[in-house]
Amino acid sequence: DMAAAAAFSSSCSALRPSLAPLRRWRALSRPVPRAAYSTSSSPRSAASDEATIISGTQLAKQVLKEVQRDVESWISFGNKRPHLTVILVGDNPASHIYVRNKIKAAAAVGISSEIILRPKDISQEELLDMTVKLNQDSTVSGILVQLPLPDHLDERTVCNAIAPEKDVD
Template sequence: MAHILDGKLLSAQVLEEVAREVEILKAERGVVPALAVILVGDDPASQVYVRNKAKRATEVGMLSIEYRFDADTSQEKLNKLILELNRDPTVHGILVQLPLPSHLSEDEVIAAIAPGKDVDGFHPQNVGALASGQPALVPCTPQGCMIMLQEVYEDLRGKSAVVVGRSNIVGKPMAMLLLQANCTVTIVHSHTVGIEEICRRADIVVAAVGRAGLVKSDWIKPGATVIDVGINEVYEEGRRKLRGDVDFQNVEPIAGAITPVPGGVGPMTIACLLLNTLKVAKEKSAFMKRNGLATEAM
């Protein structure tokens, strides 16, 4: 049976370290890392995500600031708030909860966030830096996946990895991080011929397409590590359940390690969001100290 990669346990370890670093930053520099979260509309899932992010931020000693707007909020109003937060020296991270109502441009909103405060890691500048191997704020879900892989492998060099899905949020940055770790990486998608055979040759399979149970047992090489990013609502026996992109019940006996859904990658995403916020706060604090600037301006 596969080793179950417990995202709740791993995220708790990450958050414990974040909380320790936050306390040091407060004590030594008087800086409180602050995360501003913007929610537009009343999507139930988004409300749950925002609530969980705020709860975790508070638990690690950060300041959580929420802005809630009606679904008919204009692009101009949203962009104006982002500009104000960009200019606010006390705000270290800005996150706009996606998806947005259809009349709003997600690309425009993401581009409006200052790259240095883009703790989601979606800004084109951060994406470009990641692709070229430069320092960047990394998207939270792929970052969480990498932490989980490090629980399995001391060294990822030379491992064969397949990423199922090519989204800007998970698939593409996941592939870039695996490349940086010196894996041999293949991205497969809806137009790929022979996906099953490609996956069967992989040491690592990361599934991120949003199709419940897509990855079957005959896609997986015995002993491979399977990271399931998918979170899909399904109804089984008249009850709503969450299922991943992997057929967990049948893949688990074959895999060497696997993430469950729920309780796998999901908790790691929020932990890495706060890790990014801490990173911004620490880098800004170091900059202020090097330049002899007052911490009150932070």
Template sequence: MPARIMDGTSVAASLLAETAQRVKDFVARTGRTPLLATALVGDDPASHTYVRMKSARCARVGIASRRVALPAETTTDDLVARIAELSADPAVDGILLQHPVPAHIDERAAFEAIAPDKDVDGVTMHSFAAMAFGEPGFHSCTPGGILRLLDAYDVPLTGRRAVVIGRSPILGKPVGMLLLARDATVTYCHSKTTDLAATVAEADIVIAAVGRPELVRGAWLKPGAVVVDAGYNPGNIGDVEYAAAEHRASLITPVPGGVGPMTIAVLLAQTVQAAETRG
């Protein structure tokens, strides 16, 4: 029997509706509108498309958006200075640095210029530490969206073996920490892992987040595994061999329409959370 689809679009729609109501309540209570500022460096068409899409979603739930577009030759110091200005601006509730940035920019330095109380994308070291220690703060948006999606489909996490393929600081590492906090037993895999297939075969939950098309073969999966494909590659191809995986998994995310919508929904929910906290 084919796997059930974990429909990120519908789950995200519910979260966006909840967020829109929170925005209305916030505006009625404070007389101001939550504002998300996005810094965008360079002319990458995909990045510009993503920023336009996020602005449209902001408008749909009532969040104001501000785009700070910077030329490709912007230096790290210049970008850090602009982000610091946004961090100090009382009108700004959340800050998003659209990534990736041009190769000559120190992305980590730029991330760290974001004030922790405005880090609604969950990319700073402060946010990661707070998340890892279970303290108040913002989750990295894609990992946070993955956990919400698993919860929406009543996937039990306690005692389950979760294999995370990928160790990026804004996806692989934080999603493992969130799963660990929910009492899953977590194994990280990466480009240096030996016999990836054998490790995946033991997993109750597989999170594929490495950015290599169809790296995870369907035949590797334990029958009944839950598969979350957080990869997105040209041609709408994920990191999992979907056609084969859907006949072994119990639940699986599509690409697109799985993790992606959840990422944006969490970003907007956390922007409202930041506004509510700041008052």
């Protein structure tokens, strides 16, 4: 699923900072002569006679395969398998779907993950305490707090509490 691949790729930049996906995108995009898709017969300059066609499906598959290889290579060098912890507060259906897709994408590339589900009435203090504990947990490679949070919680404060090296958003 292209959306899951794109979401996962963007949210894992902290685990794998690289310009490689952009380079792959450029390699997959190819110029196509305007005559191949235009019925206009008006003369145009050479520069305007080309369009770029990108295969989103092909790009998503290629990015997923590369991330799989990167994860397996990371592990083969004796490192621990990356682990993503997602904090999901409340019962927003869109947030649940989005998080479920991130978890599926993580599994597809060999990254373990978990969802910590908390009720919408969780206190700011409880949420911050949880974040501090996850920051200190050596088994957690990345932390994601799914937004939006309920109105009584300060999103900026919660997100800023995540250690930069574990912040995958």
